[in-house]
Amino acid sequence: MMLEKVPGTVYETSVNAIDGVTIAMARDDKEKFLVLTGNPASPVFQEFEGEILSGELKKAPLSAANAAALRKYFPWTAPISLRDRKTTIGCGDRLGLASVGHIAAIKHYQATPVLAQQSMRELDMTGRTYRQVVDDTVFMVYQAGYKEGYGADGDHLKKIKDIDVALAAGMPMITLDLSEVMLAAAGDWPQAQIDEAFAKLDANTRKALLDSYADKKIKVGDSEIDMDAATVRRCAVMYLQALDFAKEVYEHLKSKRGDKFDLEISIDETTSPTLPTHHYFIAGELQRRGVEFTSLAPRFIGEFQKAIDYIGDLAEFDRQFKVHADIARNCGGYKVSVHSGSDKFAVYPTVGSMTGMRLHLKTAGTSWLEAVRVIANHDPVLYRKMHKKALASFNDMLKLTADINKIGDVDAMADADLPALMEMAEARQLLHITYGPILRDPELRPLFFTAMHKFEKEYDETVRKHFDKHLSLLGVPKK
Ligand SMILES: [Zn+2]
Known part of the structure; x- marks a missing residue:
């Protein structure tokens, strides 16, 4: 071992040996890198590209x-x-920095992380590719020495060509977003319009659907699904085309990856909550088409706004969520997937207990907000720059419901008061949605990543703590 000669600090959890070559992750003041020591003639030593520092040491x-x-x-x-x-x-x-903190939390729980998970929109906002997203994760998993397995999710994909990019990057999970191919608008059509559209389907399809679902009281677990013929006709008009597309995507995934993939069906990005009858119809029709899916994301009642807790009637959420969980458990045993799931602490006890922990929970931007928290704590000058960039750009972003005027002027605030903004709903939402403009800003981007490298330990710890709170409130059993 020549690791003491490494020009930097080696991460202790990252030291592994293969074929007589020791490989570890290390960092100096500027960057992270791998170091290899061992026989320079070994194929392992040669396969890694880099710079020979001495005969047996490569950076x-x-x-x-x-x-x-x-x-x-x-x-x-x-x-x-x-x-x-x-x-x-x-x-x-x-x-591409949060996985070490995520792992530090989740390794103590009976749960598996999907460490890499990005939508096309996120890639666009952050200027990354699926290849980079996966590679960043590979390095952090190696750094942490985490050998329990993890997933990678091409999130909210709508087209086979985008799915292919995620697959080529080695992502085994695909979240198929059916929001555009389903006919969501038909949810509000008058029945006459539904009936007219339904009548255009071929006779066999119509008969099969009505025979399978109409006028039956179907017992699923403790719940009962009561579907009349009008609902079946509406579901057919709304979803059949999307379900056929899901079948096409499923066959495509199977041809590329055998059975080594996870297909999530997502119908959450629509305006109205998914009714239990509709969920039942979708699950049944996916199964009739032979589509094996790992998880399904309905749109739940209430508001799952970014960065803040659940807004809505908790008793009604519990009642409806129970039915969704019963359908998932009894109609194929897939996982219920909860999107925009970070910081929704009020519904976690329900989500955890009613699914019996058979679930997928997606968090996304919350590790970004924890990075902003680290900056607010340790670099007030940079925080103010980021905050002002957020104020200048939020109008171009997703619709913001929070009242920005409540936040106050960051120039008039003491440095010590800045971190408290990360506890304030309005400021959280502002910074949550403006990650794209901040990260793409040519001045801010290098300043931000330099600061994040400097405060790596602080960031790992804040993500660990925040994620531990998620896992414990969800009720995930400890290992
Ligand atoms: Zn979603």
């Missing part, structure tokens, strides 16, 4: 080629299908 950058080499020699660094894992948590690391 290797965190490049795509070296991520591929890590996956080859240490297969536990590559993402896998999580079909057989009961509780999975989507981590959604927009920065």
